[in-house]
Amino acid sequence: MPTLADLFTGLTGHPAPPGDAHRTEVTGFVADSRLVEPGYAFVAVRGEQTDGHHFIGEALRRGAAVVIASRHAVPADVMADTTVVDVRRPHEVSDLAPPVIFLTEESLRAVQDLAAWWRRRANPALRVIGITGSVGKTTVKELTATVLGQRFRTFKSRGNYNSDIGLPLTMLTMPLDAERAVLEMAMTAQGEIARLAEIARPVVGVVTNVAPVHMERLGSIEAIAAAKAELVQALPPDGVAVLNGDDRRVRAMASLAQCRVFTYGLRPDNTLWASHIESHGLDGIAFRFHYGEETVFARLPLLGRHSVHSALAAASVGLIEGQSWAEIIAGLRALEKMELLRIIVVPGINGTTIIDDTYNASPPSVLAALNLLDDLNGRKVAVLGDMLELGAYEEEGHKRVARRAAEVVDLLVTVGPRGRLIAEEALASGMAPERVVATDTPEEAVAFLKAHLQPGDMVLVKASRAVRLDRVVSALSVGVE
Numbered sequence: 001m002p003t004l005a006d007l008f009t010g011l012t013g014h015p016a017p018p019g020d021a022h023r024t025e026v027t028g029f030v031a032d033s034r035l036v037e038p039g040y041a042f043v044a045v046r047g048e049q050t051d052g053h054h055f056i057g058e059a060l061r062r063g064a065a066v067v068i069a070s071r072h073a074v075p076a077d078v079m080a081d082t083t084v085v086d087v088r089r090p091h092e093v094s095d096l097a098p099p100v101i102f103l104t105e106e107s108l109r110a111v112q113d114l115a116a117w118w119r120r121r122a123n124p125a126l127r128v129i130g131i132t133g134s135v136g137k138t139t140v141k142e143l144t145a146t147v148l149g150q151r152f153r154t155f156k157s158r159g160n161y162n163s164d165i166g167l168p169l170t171m172l173t174m175p176l177d178a179e180r181a182v183l184e185m186a187m188t189a190q191g192e193i194a195r196l197a198e199i200a201r202p203v204v205g206v207v208t209n210v211a212p213v214h215m216e217r218l219g220s221i222e223a224i225a226a227a228k229a230e231l232v233q234a235l236p237p238d239g240v241a242v243l244n245g246d247d248r249r250v251r252a253m254a255s256l257a258q259c260r261v262f263t264y265g266l267r268p269d270n271t272l273w274a275s276h277i278e279s280h281g282l283d284g285i286a287f288r289f290h291y292g293e294e295t296v297f298a299r300l301p302l303l304g305r306h307s308v309h310s311a312l313a314a315a316s317v318g319l320i321e322g323q324s325w326a327e328i329i330a331g332l333r334a335l336e337k338m339e340l341l342r343i344i345v346v347p348g349i350n351g352t353t354i355i356d357d358t359y360n361a362s363p364p365s366v367l368a369a370l371n372l373l374d375d376l377n378g379r380k381v382a383v384l385g386d387m388l389e390l391g392a393y394e395e396e397g398h399k400r401v402a403r404r405a406a407e408v409v410d411l412l413v414t415v416g417p418r419g420r421l422i423a424e425e426a427l428a429s430g431m432a433p434e435r436v437v438a439t440d441t442p443e444e445a446v447a448f449l450k451a452h453l454q455p456g457d458m459v460l461v462k463a464s465r466a467v468r469l470d471r472v473v474s475a476l477s478v479g480v481e
């Protein structure tokens with residue numbers, strides 16, 4: 001972890017004054033004052049909804065050792081009893097005793113530059129793997145990290161710290177002796193992934209897919225593809241672009257690469273491909289890898305046929321990094337010792353099984369979840385709600401999900417105004433009215449489900465996070481109030 005002296009040097013470009021600051025580690029980096037713990041650094045940034053500068057006082061009360069802020073936005077009253085460092089005038093500081101407030105021109109840019117400085121200090125042999133895509137980034141990140149961890153000292157971005165502020169915060173916790181770093185890269189606007197790549201300097205870039213996610217912000221699927229392609233364009237000539245060759249928009253990014261291209265997918269014309277795919281429901285998947293003349297069988301603890309692409313992406317990185325098939329398969333199986341990523345399976349009331357996939361939702365991810373449900377035994381129940389930020393694709397995206405739901409589920413319960421689009425289209429697609437129930441709130445859905453769930457039901461719960469279908473999961477899960 002960086003020391004207080006490291007932060008001084010990284011932010012000012014000058015050596016820190018002598019003293020304990022050279023031995024004082026900053027133990028964490030957050031941009032949410034509620035997450036501050038003693039010894040942490042709090043980065044005050046202006047967001048769409050709130051301004052972090054209003055919460056500097058709270059961060060200090062929680063024990064923040066460092067605050068990084070924009071100089072013109074810091075309330076005067078919070079600077080009492082702190083060491084104030086204006087990064088333009090570092091020579092004025094003789095004693096670097098915490099808590100320290102660093103005054104920068106613009107805090108987001110400052111912490112990004114600080115993370116880039118920390119990256120430059122890392123092990124010269126460090127290789128960074130950047131991962132982006134509309135759906136599946138986190139799964140691919142986790143799988144890739146477990147694969148690489150079979151041989152290398154591997155660091156990975158934590159949780160969903162993948163944004164213009166999240167990635168710098170997680171990078172600042174990276175040990176300098178790491179040999180591989182697996183970093184998830186998200187975006188909500190053009191240029192963001194290019195900036196993240198400038199900070200992290202990846203040599204391998206993975207693009208999982210392009211789908212109508214964030215359409216409301218970017219306007220078109222072509223704009224989304226262009227934004228994801230920024231990772232490919234940022235790779236150095238000796239790097240490798242790892243592309244989902246089954247996604248035509250991703251495959252087209254090969255023309256933008258100035259480095260080697262490695263494709264993966266289900267088609268035999270990919271560099272690495274899979275065949276003989278079998279879904280064993282909640283017991284995982286099985287399939288065969290094909291790489292040149294090599295064929296390798298794998299049975300993995302991943303849920304749903306769509307997980308094959310995630311496994312292929314992670315295996316591609318392992319092959320590029322020189323790992324053996326034994327290491328790659330062991331890494332992919334290591335996930336068995338972890339939670340099943342975003343999908344959590346829990347026992348439910350009345351002898352049901354709840355498939356909690358409430359982390360987020362887009363049409364491709366809901367379709368994948370419905371395909372998983374289709375592979376399971378038992379009566380199939382889907383609780384689906386609004387999918388947000390789809391822009392012009394909103395109506396068609398919800399209708400597409402509805403048509404697949406009509407093919408798969410025995411009972412469909414929807415939540416929210418966009419959920420009603422799903423219900424209406426499911427009825428139009430031939431579902432019997434008694435099998436479709438539209439509700440306005442999670443609480444209404446819970447009341448209905450408690451009265452109608454049967455032993456052996458498989459209950460998929462999925463929507464955008466803002467719909468709060470996690471409340472449905474909590475209410476229906478055994479032992480959870």
